[in-house]
Amino acid sequence: MATPLVRIPQPQGGTMYAFASAARDITRAFNSADINFEFSKFALLDLPDFTQSVNNSNTIDFELNLKQPSGQAYVAGQPNVDFAQTFQNYALNLEEILLKDDDYDPIILQSDAEKIFFKWLSSLGAIDFRATDSNESTTGAYAENNSAILGGANYDPVVKYLGSIDAENDVAYQGNTYHEVYINVPTAVGNTPQVLFKPTDYNTSANKAYPTDVNAQNVEGREGQSHPDPNINLLPVVDNYTSGSGPFYDIQTNATNSVQIDFDTASYVAIQNNPDVQSLLDFAKTGQQFRFNAVLVYYDLYSSSVPANRATNLYGILILDDIADAFGPGTKIHEQIKFKPNEVTGLNGNAFSLKLNLKFNSSLDNVGVETSINDFTTFSMDLFMDTTTALENATDLLLQANNRYGKVVDRLDAIENLVLGTAKATALETRIQGLEDDFTASSLQLQDSSALLNLINNAHNKINQLVDGTIPVELQYNTDVIFAGRGTTVDKSVADKIKINNEVNGYAVSDVYKWDIASKITTGEITTSAQFDNTQSNQYGVWAKLNDYTNRFSLINLLSSDPLNSSLNIYIDDSTRGWKIGQVFKIAIDTIDVSGNNIKVWTNQAGGYQAIADIDPSQLLTNKPYIELVCIDPVNYVFEVDILR
Secondary structure (H helix, E strand, O other), X not given: XXXXXXXXXXXXXXXXXXXXXXHHHHHHHHHOOOEEEEEEEEEEEOOOOOOOOOOOOOOOOOXXXXXXXXXXXXXXXXHHHXXXXXXXXXXXXXXXXXXXXXXXXXXXXXXXXXXXXXXXXXXXXOOOEEEOOOOOEOOOOEEEOOOOOOOOOOOOOOXXXXXXXXXXXXXXXXXXXXXXXXXXXXXXXXXXXXXXXXXXXXXXXOOEEOOOOOOOOXXXXXXXXXXXXXXXXXXXXXXXXXXXXEEEEEXXXXXXXXXXXXXXXXXXXXXXXXXXXXXXXXXXXXXXXXXXXXXXXXXXXXXXXXXXXXXXXXXXXXXXXXXXXXXXXXXOOOOEEEOOOOOOOOOOOOOEEEEXXXXXXXXXXXXXXXXXXXXXXXXXXHHHHHHXXXXXXXXXXXXXXXXXXXXXXXXXXXXXXXXHOOOOHHHHHHHHHHHHHHHHHXXXXXXXXXXXXXXXXXXXXXXXXXXXXXOOOOOOOOHXXXXXXXXXXXXXXXXXXXXXXXXXXXXEEOOOEEEEOOOOEEEEXXXXXXXXXXXXXXXXXXXXXXXXXXXXXXXXOOEOOOOOOXXXXXXXXXXXXXXXXXXXXXXXXXOOOOOOOOEEEEEOOOOOOEEEEEEOHHHOOOOOOEEEEEEEEOOOOEEEEEEOO
């Protein structure tokens, strides 16, 4: 076998890069009655900008860590070419080296493809991992770096959504057989709020992987060959170079870049602690809108005789579009936006459905997979999906008709109760006769046209008397029904006048109190004469009530000049006034020596307080910070944080 060749990302229809281990596992399933292969999972990615990092942001920088066979830094050119070239000559080449390694165990179902993929992304600077704690994971897994806040270091998570593949189909077209894989993102979901990664070992005991060719003139199995695309070369891309040993790849077992996505819900503390969440799909329904531009496709390889012997492996990555032939901020793969329905505003969401048509090629020269995306009509599967949709619509209509039938039955019962509840038929007749008598009496007054004309003339004369002042008119108004609301006052001091005043004067200024972090109580008001002791910030924080409208939380002249000995914790009590969408809370500090510590903001008093901002010292523009919090989602406590100075 040889390192698979890939093409440059295409501008239309998407581009699929498959790992050689996937073709190897398909062959295993074909040749063994006990081994089964099925597409199972997918993950939506938002690959970042193709540029150098700014303020510790995650970007794709081909020259960051990658090396040429000589040990010199990789020289980048066009992003489209570099993306395909490094994936081929780094990721796929490393996998081919491991598959050919004498130490490689062919019995193990777990492949190294996913570990290699995230190692490649990590080498580009696109993704970064951190260790989780017991509040996040039950297994001690990793998660993407999320410690940064907008305004300074800006890390944007790459893996946005985890889903399951629940529809497949085989179809014949023009003499070829294709396998259809449907990737469906429902309307009701947002992003997966947290994605965990489990550290795993490579299928080798070595800590370095060397190319077979010491001189590394070409990738594995491609000696003396050239790429069909003249823009792509076949020179290996490696981690480093050792004199005398040549280029090599680092094999870091159980490291932060030797990871796989954890699809097991038992690993997620947030899922286990929420009785309304039973699956990753339910978990995503609690998320928010997101963007994506690539899809990871997974398959399960398992034994029929021993179902527990199962592995979820990475099949490949689907790139939804090409990359602009430029390098710099804003240059990235075009993104799709997934909107989630908003129950408060009534805004609709959207759904996505991607279809992969896979044609498997098992030629002796180069086992691989030919992939096309939506390049012909799959009538059979489309008809099935349309029929399913029609059945769902028919079910909805039947349920609506049943509801209407139930309402008709209720109204009929009410009429029957009215009729049958009359003690005697004569009682009903008496009521009807009374109505007839009243109608007759009123009609006698208007039994002829002259009587009706007299009534009209009398009304006309009284109206004229009102107009010319013959009859005085005085109107009285009940002003008691007008009362002041929040932010307004009603002034009735002038007779016959009502004046409504606006009482919202700029900012709602909050009093500041000292907060005992351990006992969660206030211990006294903070004033210029009783300042907050910065040397006690590990035991105490500052506290204020949330008021209506825009709040200003001033710590000017309220903090001591000493350096902080821990993070400065600011608690906003929302038990009396709840947060509103778009509400602003501003924090003003005159001078503070953070001494390397963070500024943290907490709210949600009913829930025991949760952090809504964790501001690193590197994000502060001066030692006199002015911070603005804007409430985006008061239900889930989502805030935007702006550091104004």
